[in-house]
Amino acid sequence: MSVPSVFPQLEQLLPRISKPIQYVGGELGAVVKDWDSAAVRWALMYPDAYEVGLPNQGVQILYEVLNELPDVLAERTYAVWPDLERLMREHGVPQFTVDAHRPVGAFDLLGVSFATELGYTNLLTAIDLAGVPLLARDRTTDHPVVVAGGHAAFNPEPIADFVDAAVLGDGEEAVLEITGIVRAWKAEGSPGGRDELLLRLARTESVYVPRFYDVDYLPDGRIQRVVPNRADVPFRVHKRTTMNLDEWPYPKKPLVPLAETVHERYAVEIFRGCTRGCRFCQAGMITRPVRERSITTVGQMVKEGLEFSGFSEVGLLSLSSADHSEIGDICSGLAQQYEGTNVSLSLPSTRVDAFNVTLAQELSRNGRRTGLTFAPEGGSERIRKVINKMVSEEDLIRTVVTAYTNGWRQVKLYFMCGLPTETDDDVLQIARLAHEVIRAGRAATGSKDIRCTVSIGGFVPKPHTPFQWASMCTPEVIDGRLRKLKAEINSDRSLGRAIGFRYHDGEPSLIEGLLSRGDRRVGAVIRRVWEEGGRFDGWSEHFSYRRWVDAAAATLPEFGVDLDWYTTRERDETEVLPWDHLDSGLDKDWLWQDWQDATSGYEQDDCRWTPCFDCGVCPSMDTEIQIGPTGRKLLPLTPVASAG
Amino acid sequence: MRRAGVPIAFSQGFTPHPKISYASAAPTGVASEAEYLEIGLQATADPAAVRASLDAALSPGLDVLDAVEARPGTSLPDRIDASSWRIELPGVEPDTLAQAVAAFTAAGEVLVERLTKQGRRTFDTRGAVAAISVISESAAPSEVTGVPCAILDLVVRQVTPSVRPDDVLAGLRVVADLEPPVPPRATRLAQGTLTAQGAIVDPLEADRDGIPIGER
Ligand code: B12
Ligand code: SF4
Numbered sequence: 001m002s003v004p005s006v007f008p009q010l011e012q013l014l015p016r017i018s019k020p021i022q023y024v025g026g027e028l029g030a031v032v033k034d035w036d037s038a039a040v041r042w043a044l045m046y047p048d049a050y051e052v053g054l055p056n057q058g059v060q061i062l063y064e065v066l067n068e069l070p071d072v073l074a075e076r077t078y079a080v081w082p083d084l085e086r087l088m089r090e091h092g093v094p095q096f097t098v099d100a101h102r103p104v105g106a107f108d109l110l111g112v113s114f115a116t117e118l119g120y121t122n123l124l125t126a127i128d129l130a131g132v133p134l135l136a137r138d139r140t141t142d143h144p145v146v147v148a149g150g151h152a153a154f155n156p157e158p159i160a161d162f163v164d165a166a167v168l169g170d171g172e173e174a175v176l177e178i179t180g181i182v183r184a185w186k187a188e189g190s191p192g193g194r195d196e197l198l199l200r201l202a203r204t205e206s207v208y209v210p211r212f213y214d215v216d217y218l219p220d221g222r223i224q225r226v227v228p229n230r231a232d233v234p235f236r237v238h239k240r241t242t243m244n245l246d247e248w249p250y251p252k253k254p255l256v257p258l259a260e261t262v263h264e265r266y267a268v269e270i271f272r273g274c275t276r277g278c279r280f281c282q283a284g285m286i287t288r289p290v291r292e293r294s295i296t297t298v299g300q301m302v303k304e305g306l307e308f309s310g311f312s313e314v315g316l317l318s319l320s321s322a323d324h325s326e327i328g329d330i331c332s333g334l335a336q337q338y339e340g341t342n343v344s345l346s347l348p349s350t351r352v353d354a355f356n357v358t359l360a361q362e363l364s365r366n367g368r369r370t371g372l373t374f375a376p377e378g379g380s381e382r383i384r385k386v387i388n389k390m391v392s393e394e395d396l397i398r399t400v401v402t403a404y405t406n407g408w409r410q411v412k413l414y415f416m417c418g419l420p421t422e423t424d425d426d427v428l429q430i431a432r433l434a435h436e437v438i439r440a441g442r443a444a445t446g447s448k449d450i451r452c453t454v455s456i457g458g459f460v461p462k463p464h465t466p467f468q469w470a471s472m473c474t475p476e477v478i479d480g481r482l483r484k485l486k487a488e489i490n491s492d493r494s495l496g497r498a499i500g501f502r503y504h505d506g507e508p509s510l511i512e513g514l515l516s517r518g519d520r521r522v523g524a525v526i527r528r529v530w531e532e533g534g535r536f537d538g539w540s541e542h543f544s545y546r547r548w549v550d551a552a553a554a555t556l557p558e559f560g561v562d563l564d565w566y567t568t569r570e571r572d573e574t575e576v577l578p579w580d581h582l583d584s585g586l587d588k589d590w591l592w593q594d595w596q597d598a599t600s601g602y603e604q605d606d607c608r609w610t611p612c613f614d615c616g617v618c619p620s621m622d623t624e625i626q627i628g629p630t631g632r633k634l635l636p637l638t639p640v641a642s643a644g
Numbered sequence: 645m646r647r648a649g650v651p652i653a654f655s656q657g658f659t660p661h662p663k664i665s666y667a668s669a670a671p672t673g674v675a676s677e678a679e680y681l682e683i684g685l686q687a688t689a690d691p692a693a694v695r696a697s698l699d700a701a702l703s704p705g706l707d708v709l710d711a712v713e714a715r716p717g718t719s720l721p722d723r724i725d726a727s728s729w730r731i732e733l734p735g736v737e738p739d740t741l742a743q744a745v746a747a748f749t750a751a752g753e754v755l756v757e758r759l760t761k762q763g764r765r766t767f768d769t770r771g772a773v774a775a776i777s778v779i780s781e782s783a784a785p786s787e788v789t790g791v792p793c794a795i796l797d798l799v800v801r802q803v804t805p806s807v808r809p810d811d812v813l814a815g816l817r818v819v820a821d822l823e824p825p826v827p828p829r830a831t832r833l834a835q836g837t838l839t840a841q842g843a844i845v846d847p848l849e850a851d852r853d854g855i856p857i858g859e860r
Binding site: 012014015016020021026027028258306307308309310311312342 | 645646647648654660672673701703704705826827
């Protein structure tokens with residue numbers, strides 16, 4: 001029972017919309033398989049526009065891992081822009097995949113990757129356009145099983161009504177396991193219907209099926225408990241960790257789009273996890289422990305990925321790339337290998353030290369200089385202790401000056417605003433730092449032609465971090481501090497002219513905060529916003545703060561809570577958090593202790609070079625730190641430049 | 645180019661660009677069987693080999709049909725002054741189209757309006773059309789079956805602002821209220837120099853010495 005392509009209908013709509021090329025597929029690396037001979041069929045979605053979603057590593061990896069199985073078919077789908085959505089509704093064209101333009105509703109599974117919570121409304125659009133009931137409980141065996149993954153899935157409670165399942169952590173092995181379960185269940189003739197399938201998934205203890213858990217609330221609105229509503233599912237669901245990254249060298253065949261996208265480069269993760277322990281960073285907390293990919297695998301992936309794709313840019317990704325145990329050799333090895341070619345290498349590392357400048361120097365041997373970003377995150381020494389970002393002012397200035405004397409004319413400094421215990425003064429210190437940087441830079445280079453850009457992001461407390469209990473500042477406080485900071489930067493005309501200032505308003509951060517730490521009741525807000533036209537909330541031109549505030553005011557009072565309750569309220573030690581039954585491996589007592597340490601300015605070291613400090617992850621997940629050095633080198637080289 | 649291993653040349657300067665230039669590229673939303681581009685190489689290469697490797701490296705649907713070594717003299721854009729198009733209009737009766745075409749041909753000037761990068765502009769479409777006719781055999785290759793499908797054969801000169809197939813369709817709307825029920829599908833069939841006889845000469849002809857590449 002093959003499904004027809006929707007392309008003939010879609011094609012007629014394409015002349016009437018903007019950037020039609022994003023909907024036609026045809027990328028190098030795309031896979032189109034025969035529908036009928038596939039036993040299990042996945043649609044994978046990145047819930048943002050094609051130009052943002054296509055380069056996404058998570059989706060590309062899972063797409064490749066799944067399509068390598070002969071009896072499995074995986075295709076991709078992205079959020080459609082409102083102009084096409086309107087026409088699709090008018091002409092009855094369903095949500096489609098870009099590979100073979102098959103209707104998403106016909107697949108067995110719809111896997112959605114959430115790097116950010118701001119994609120939730122786009123999830124609803126896609127489900128609805130696919131002809132799938134919005135609420136998971138209204139779906140039948142005819143509908144795909146909607147599975148959420150990615151970092152935001154570590155607290156999927158706000159979308160618990162809309163998804164059938166969620167996977168915490170790395171996806172490579174998880175999708176294979178899920179595929180196996182679906183394959184067996186279908187082969188048996190789908191016994192017990194959808195419920196039985198979800199039950200089998202839940203019993204793995206690493207797939208969370210919200211419908212099997214009930215949430216009870218206290219009269220004051222807090223959660224009393226979250227418990228299974230049947231005896232045969234686990235109390236807690238555990239995250240997945242892919243060990244031995246050398247055995248998973250994906251993506252091997254990166255997708256090369258015909259349309260323009262945000263990143264056109266071959267990205268290789270050089271390690272996963274981070275134990276620097278920045279207290280605001282959810283990614284660092286939930287991806288522990290550190291697992292390195294070896295220098296030789298990285299070299300091999302770069303070589304083969306470039307040959308396959310023809311990209312001329314390589315990104316060496318990770319949460320703190322300069323921390324790889326053999327990063328020096330990786331950078332010099334690759335730089336040497338690609339010298340004289342048009343391949344440019346970049347290391348999106350924001351570590352504040354001179355070593356970082358050396359690496360950047362190495363990578364710019366080809367003449368192309370990528371920007372340098374340093375992330376002290378906090379303006380004052382005091383606040384940097386609170387967030388566990390161990391950088392002294394001296395270090396920072398020395399590092400930036402090194403960059404200037406090595407020929408960089410422009411550096412970017414990244415900070416956060418709205419951090420726990422923050423005062424106006426902590427933020428104003430950013431101006432002092434920036435002034436100092438320019439002054440020292442001018443002195444060292446003897447040139448007035450140096451600049452820095454101060455970029456400010458709003459702090460959003462995230463689940464599974466020591467700041468999960470923290471209160472958020474109101475948008476008024478944030479915007480007020482940013483105004484004062486701007487005035488302070490410009491208080492010295494000469495220095496101020498050399499400093500660029502970029503920031504985000506406080507309003508979107510507050511909504512991100514609602515979605516990050518929300519519980520199932522927040523689902524009503526999301527649904528309301530979506531019904532009122534909310535789409536593409538990650539895009540400032542589409543995001544409407546008013547719409548979110550109004551939706552919260554219309555839906556939350558019935559539960560005795562409100563927007564402030566979720567965002568600006570500090571939680572205490574005994575409060576049951578919406579994600580307590582979802583196990584990231586971190587010990588809650590350890591997190592609480594780290595939160596206490598934060599407010600008393602006590603710093604936590606990195607377990608890669610100091611003894612394990614018992615965060616809980618390794619014993620509970622049965623994992624271990626996997627780092628080099630391996631002692632191997634990228635030499636001897638095959639001279640790439642002369643080939644071809 | 646990189647995938648095909650074609651040794652493309654780069655411009656000098658701070659941000660080197662690959663030497664590649666497209667001659668009168670087709671607008672978005674139309675099909676084309678005749679696009680031309682010039683590439684600069686670092687060294688002489690066998691055109692047949694360049695063609696084959698580029699063709700193999702491109703996605704399905706993007707086919708490289710021919711390549712020749714450019715000779716000094718006129719550049720590629722100088723040799724392209726007209727395109728021929730086939731436009732399928734599903735849901736339109738051939739007779740209706742023929743009447744519209746007759747009205748268009750009879751008119752001295754057909755003004756249409758389009759949003760260009762310079763803003764809204766009004767320009768003549770009639771002057772640019774060198775030939776326009778309705779193809780008679782209606783058993784045309786259209787995927788929309790069960791409805792009539794008229795086909796327009798069109799030769800348009802290159803002028804400024806450019807007159808595109810949709811501008812000519814807009815012109816037909818102006819002179820005869822022709823409103824296709826679904827978006828028509830335009831395919832560019834050829835580009836080149838328009839002769840006095842109305843034929844279009846392949847722009848690569850001059851470099852090829854009249855010998856097809858496969859036969860060298
Ligand atoms: C590259 C990158 C970007 C690129 C993304 C390009 C793209 N389309 O992917 C750009 C610059 C656009 C970007 C933007 C943003 N980013 Co960003 N980005 C990264 C970065 C450096 C790498 C991400 C990556 O590729 N990881 C590797 C892949 C393989 O991991 P993954 O996607 O998580 O996938 C794995 C699992 O999660 C799982 N999985 C994923 N999806 C699914 C689905 C299913 C069904 C299953 C079962 C499993 C599964 O399987 C995968 C393989 O194991 C990370 C930092 C880092 N090193 O992780 C930050 C990071 C992800 N970004 C972050 C943020 C905050 C953002 C922005 C919101 C910033 C902003 N304020 O605008 C935007 C959001 C963009 C958007 N609208 O989606 C944060 C996320 C915060 C958090 N949760 O802790 C990170 C962690 C950086 C940080 N330390 O703060 N980002
Ligand atoms: S358990 Fe110990 S070694 Fe493992 S990540 Fe936590 S602190 Fe590091």
